């Protein structure tokens with residue numbers, strides 16, 4: 281780890297660096313991992329379109345198919361699906377038979393909006409730990425999205441528009457895939473549009489959406505579901521839309537469920553990261569003898585892994601977990 285980010289000296293490249301470098305291998309397009317200003321980028325072919333939205337359309341990007349191997353100064357590098365958002369990758373690095381895998385952000389439960397996570401065997405596994413505490417255990421996404429659809433139907437029956445807050449890249453498209461378009465029309469906030477379109481152009485099947493500004497003047501918003509990034513429903517939008525109910529989708533809702541959190545926010549527990557049980561099974565599946573733990577509850581995870589007999593260390597980074 282250097283002050284620019286995670287560095288591979290033998291291959292002369294960085295993984296998800298936070299300061300400008302010549303060669304950046306980028307695991308996925310969330311802003312804490314994909315920053316503008318790198319001279320050259322390398323990412324998965326599935327993730328190229330969304331990465332360009334983040335770092336600039338004209339950036340120099342080399343795209344690799346999952347599993348395709350490139351050599352960098354004798355280091356073999358390949359990308360493997362991480363199941364986190366469209367195009368998210370784990371980075372496999374091999375030199376003289378020694379294999380290191382960097383997880384990026386990942387989720388082992390498959391969903392329809394990206395290629396499912398693939399376990400990769402290695403000697404050293406560098407894992408995120410955003411939700412690395414046993415209290416974070418997710419329900420199956422089908423069960424959660426059926427709650428979301430019930431909430432929408434109920435709001436509709438009581439005359440309220442439904443506003444579902446989620447991060448603009450990944451979470452909102454996954455929510456869209458889980459919504460039942462038979463209930464009513466689905467709108468999205470303008471800022472989500474480019475990402476949703478990138479998902480569609482990558483062949484991900486999503487229900488039809490309109491942007492909020494495109495509705496007719498006398499539109500009855502009480503029938504509608506509106507997807508929007510956190511904090512985007514300004515008072516002007518509220519005045520335009522009328523009575524609404526809002527809910528937030530996040531893994532953090534696991535500890536606020538049933539209660540009204542700050543700001544009276546109602547929530548659904550939807551996360552694009554591994555929960556505690558899948559974090560432990562993912563680590564076991566790598567068969568790694570050494571585990572380096574980064575962003576999240578790394579201290580706790582390291583202590584737990586050591587108790588189970590693994591060699592484990594914390595690895596500081598400027599990656600931040602589930603936020604934007």
Ligand SMILES: [Zn+2]
Pocket residue numbers: 308310364385601
């Ligand atoms: Zn991420």
Ligand SMILES: [Zn+2]
Pocket residue numbers: 310312313384385408575599600601602
């Ligand atoms: Zn992250």
